Amino acid sequence: MDYVIEMLGIRKQFGDFVANDNITLQLKKGEIHALLGENGAGKSTLMNVLFGLYQPEAGTIKVHGKEVKISDPNKANDFGIGMVHQHFMLVENFTVTENIILGNEPTKMGLVNIRDAAKKVQALSEKYGLNVDANAKIEDISVGMQQRVEILKTLYRGADILIFDEPTASLTPQEITELMQIMKRLIDEGKSIILITHKLKEIMEVSDRVTIIRKGKGIGTVVTADTNPDQLAEMMVGRQVVFKTEKQQAHPTDIVLNIENLTVADNRGIDKVKRLNLTVRAGEIVGIAGIDGNGQSELVEAITGLRKVKQGTVTLKGKNITGLKPRKIMESGIGHIPQDRHKHGLVLDFPIGHNIVLQTYYQKPISKAGIIDYKKVNEIAKRIITEFDVRTPNEMTLARSLSGGNQQKAIIGREIDRDPDLLIAALPTRGLDVGAIEFIHKRLIEQRDKGKAVLLISFELDEVMNVSDRIAVIHDGSIIDIVKPSETNEQELGLLMAGQSLHHDQKKVGDE
């Protein structure tokens, strides 16, 4: 058999918690092998075992058919195993080459020989089509390119087996496409790849085989060509998953949110939202589709009062809320699931229960005469935790120690429980697995069906297409078109997001 890596019956335990229980993964030479599992299923643990960061309690690891013991990451490097981490480990103000040779600097008479190293890095970059400038500083290059630097790092150290840990989590759709091509290129050059992910679309697109793990147990390995996303999702979650959330036709009524001529500047004073107009009615979900950085964050911050409005008005149910304080805006009936749940959504060092009352702690019945009734706080927290299926030991657990999905569920529970007329959901499913995504989409649609207005901001086309009733495409700070999901497709949206007005093009064609 020509397996390059075999992990057989691996078991890893932390105290009483079994993170990996009898998991087997066999990587063939020249294949992209996906490792699929929900957040917390044990994917990272398994890979850390392979990379020598953890020692397994049971099971064997074979490299090229020979049984080995990988005691530390250096050993893993010696076996040709390289890891592209999810969170890049790069020194911001070092150049690409400096980062690559870090910890393993080639020297010439006691001095670091950076010039030869840079040449070697440049050559590698060209060989694999990575398009990286060896002398650029990390802080000056895009996230996608930083990731390619991480790939280069492993190649420079002679890796034949590359582990990609959730590589697409922070990439834009274009960068994801590029990454897929790079992975295929690596395979053509004789490398083998393990791809850790919970995104089914990517698996279907690039992988040859898939190993699925669930709650620390190996569920099985399937050939990608013989399977489909539904089957994979079911194997991963352990039950049937609905991708396309069922929903009825929307029945929009009165205008809830009306934005007119809105201009907003970013921290550097550059206009990010430019004379933007948008309305959202009760009983509909309006999705804002667009590439990251086209003014989405500034728009949301301006509506919720977190950022100054330079020009224009925001009206909520006929009441002008432009320039009001965030609390006043919230009290007028806006719920906001923030884009960055760690920065804005939660006080991570507060118990999850305190976080659930983060906006209502001063109101009756929680607070009376300046004293908080913590019994009441816990009561409310418990109710929301149950209603929104937040998996936590109890309401006093620190928000920091919950998984991303459960943190997000707590935020959504908190926002929906305040029963706002307008719910703004900014990237509500970022980094979450299919189970949690399904749950969140259902809740958004539920709000709509209750006659509330929902404004959804997302970078994921699938999400916008599935959940929204109308799609407003944002480009360079303005809404350039509004389309219905039933009357459009991903290609068309992609073009709009890139700033091409469809009507224009059609006209041009007609003119000629």
Added chain:
Amino acid sequence: MSKHMTNILVPLISILLGLIVGAIVMSLSGFSPIDGYIALWNGVFGDSYNLGETIRQITPYIFAGLAVAFAFRTGLFNIGVEGQLIVGWLAAAYVGYAFDLPKIIHIPLALLAAAVAGGLWAFVPGLLKAKLQVHEVIVTIMMNYIALHVVNASIATLSDGAEKTEKIHESASLRSPFLESITDYSRLHWGIIVAIIAVFVMWFLLEKTTRGFELKAVGFNQDASEYAGMNVGKNIILAMVISGIFAGLGGAMEALGTFGNISKLTGFTGIGFDGIAVALLGANQPFGVLLGAILFGSLKNGGLNMPNEAGIPMEIVSIVTALIIFFVASGYIIRVTLERLSKKKKEEK
């Protein structure tokens, strides 16, 4: 090892290690560690006089510790407790001798003056931080120097060029013939009661009130607090002022209790800076601060007895007491070592 056991063992081992290393230092310098520690013990608990003096010494440490801890809990580093304490001291001393009032009004008024002075002194760095994002560490350090020289200049002005202010009136004094008589005429005063009340006030404020919830939230995460509709700037200023109030009251203890006036200061008292260590020893918890202040006050006062009774020079005494505090503060290292050891045992099994 159970968590409960570790919690008891860690401080005990820490103090023991501190004592051992302190003993080595004393032996190397040619002094008997046994005599030294007996003198230390006697200095703390030996007789009612020493016990009274120890408790008196603990009182300002409690306030300084609370001031620093309160700031830490609300995300601020108030290194200006020293300055806030000495302006509070002056304010209390002034009100103590300049007015003639019944005791029931005079003491609260003097305490209030100290609180206002300390609070105002902290208001400046709070305002600068909230409005202009100037780091509070820089401003509070500078405010310490301003306090020192302003207070000295004020003493000179108020006392017509003398080295100290007049003594406060009896009606403003926290001293008590009763406490003095049961402690063999030590300077023990009612301030310790005020300090313990302050411990409860800090606990109540942070753990029970709506304002405390906001102050803590802003301390942990300003972005999320702003998102949740809290006024971040206002809370930063308020947190700083409350911290300054605790510090100012610490100064009042010296004015109304221990000394009855304020003398020209040749340098900082050090209480405010020790307050940082007291707060950290107490993990920034009000009741922890109380324990930290007891340790600090005891070592400080007990240490004074070591030169007299055991002939150990003050310099060595300072090293020994510093070592004990060092080991208590590094309880984290001991905790980790203990956990490693118990883990290894498990693995061997």
